[in-house]
Amino acid sequence: MNKFNLLLVFVLSFLIFSCGSNNGKKKSDFSIQIPNNKSEFSINEELQASVVNSKNRSIDSVSFYFGDQYLKSSKDGTNLQLDLKDVLLGNQTLKAIVYSEDKTDTLTKNIKVLNSEPPVVYTYQIINSYPHDMTSYTQGLEFHDGILYESAGQYGKSKLRKLELESGEVLQEIELDDQYFAEGLTILDNKIYQLTWQEGEGLIYDLESFEKTGSFGYNQSKEGWGLCNNGQKIFKSDGTEKIWILDPETLAEKSFIQPTHHKSISTKLNELEWVNGKIYANTYQKDGVAIINPENGAIEGIINFSGLRDKVTQHDKLDVLNGIAYNSETDKLYVTGKNWDKIFEVKIVKK
Known part of the structure; x- marks a missing residue:
């Protein structure tokens, strides 16, 4: 097999692999939306977030996490209301895992939670x-x-x-x-x-x-x-x-x-x-x-x-x-x- 054929086989294999995988590099059809794009909160506030479905794909379920803490899962449930009074302060990550049409999309949003009172x-x-x-x-x-x-x-x-x-x-x-x-x-x-x-x-x-x-x-x-x-x-x-x-x-x-x-x-x-x-x-x-x-x-x-x-x-x-x-x-x-x-x-x- 000559060098050209070897190169062709490699390129075709790469394309087949890329088309058949959802490895996270492809832009998701979903995103986490927080009102007014707010990213900084006080511990006495409530965090409201929703999963935006830009392509109107069929959603099987959505699971929400705050850092490593599991919050909730629901079928077709794309909205979250989280009272921040019991969460860890500092830089945190809100995560949503969307299960849709035999695919999984993991979405994240970085937020900061501050104390409500001065020391x-x-x-x-x-x-x-x-x-x-x-x-x-x-x-x-x-x-x-x-x-x-x-x-x-x-x-x-x-x-x-x-x-x-x-x-x-x-x-x-x-x-x-x-x-x-x-x-x-x-x-x-x-x-x-x-x-x-x-x-x-x-x-x-x-x-x-x-x-x-x-x-x-x-x-x-x-x-x-x-x-x-x-x-x-x-x-x-x-x-x-x-x-x-x-x-x-x-x-x-x-x-x-x-x-x-x-x-x-x-x-x-x-x-x-x-x-x-x-x-x-x-x-x-x-x-x-x-x-x-x-x-x-x-x-x-x-x-x-x-x-x-x-x-x-x-x-x-x-x-x-x-x-x-x-x-x-x-x-x-x-x-x-x-x-x-x-x-x-x-x-x-x-x-």
């Missing part, structure tokens, strides 16, 4: 202060059974530490290999979980022996920033608009929330702490700590810690606020920063 603004009062190692580039801070645990970062200087709050004494310490830049930490089921920044790997330690027992990968996210847990689930920030919810057994990133207030979706949320049913998260290089509803991602409050950095020893390596620790046994909240020589016990006050 409550809080300030702080300093109740007490305690010594903190000025050389510690704090990335994660957490209490467990009254003992303070800290993850300190930077290449060649990263550590995992067990501390006594009152004296600042280091009770135990592990130095990480130079290849790691340590980030956030959390403690669950007698295990310490510590993130690394861009190495795509989290480290696991035995709480009692302080020995490394394993590691885990990052699946979908590229970086590790902050960690916290609610006693069952582990939450992980990665610098994007997502806070991932990890499977506590496999540490796989199963789902996520998007911290969102009444105007936009937040990014660069760093150190995380679980406080009385909410996630506290500081924004990298900012003095604010967001109070986040873990159910839908709503930012319900902002704590303004402006001025706190001025109350520590000023030096050339002094860096930003980072480090939130809540002692559930005493109901006390503590904050510090990178290369700060103090840890502050603070009381949060509505402004």
Whole structure:
């Protein structure tokens, strides 16, 4: 067979395959229509949408989804009314699967869901202060059974530490290999979980022996920033608009929330702490700590810690606020920063 015949066979095969398939590249006869082409909604609104049938094809049924959540299916039902009060906030996808004449069309529409109320603004009062190692580039801070645990970062200087709050004494310490830049930490089921920044790997330690027992990968996210847990689930920030919810057994990133207030979706949320049913998260290089509803991602409050950095020893390596620790046994909240020589016990006050 000569080259021309081979080419002809290839072209004919391609045309036959293309005509017989509905692989999604062909423009659909259906589309999702939202009144006024609206794409941004408040959580207290209702989303109305319909499937437009431009060629009047016979429709067997339509199934609607919001993100991965199945909503409804109906025969010849092309209209949707969705109360947004119980959905996840942030960037979401409305999907409709149309079954028509032995073909399936998958339609999508991108929308943004914002919180309906602005965050409550809080300030702080300093109740007490305690010594903190000025050389510690704090990335994660957490209490467990009254003992303070800290993850300190930077290449060649990263550590995992067990501390006594009152004296600042280091009770135990592990130095990480130079290849790691340590980030956030959390403690669950007698295990310490510590993130690394861009190495795509989290480290696991035995709480009692302080020995490394394993590691885990990052699946979908590229970086590790902050960690916290609610006693069952582990939450992980990665610098994007997502806070991932990890499977506590496999540490796989199963789902996520998007911290969102009444105007936009937040990014660069760093150190995380679980406080009385909410996630506290500081924004990298900012003095604010967001109070986040873990159910839908709503930012319900902002704590303004402006001025706190001025109350520590000023030096050339002094860096930003980072480090939130809540002692559930005493109901006390503590904050510090990178290369700060103090840890502050603070009381949060509505402004």
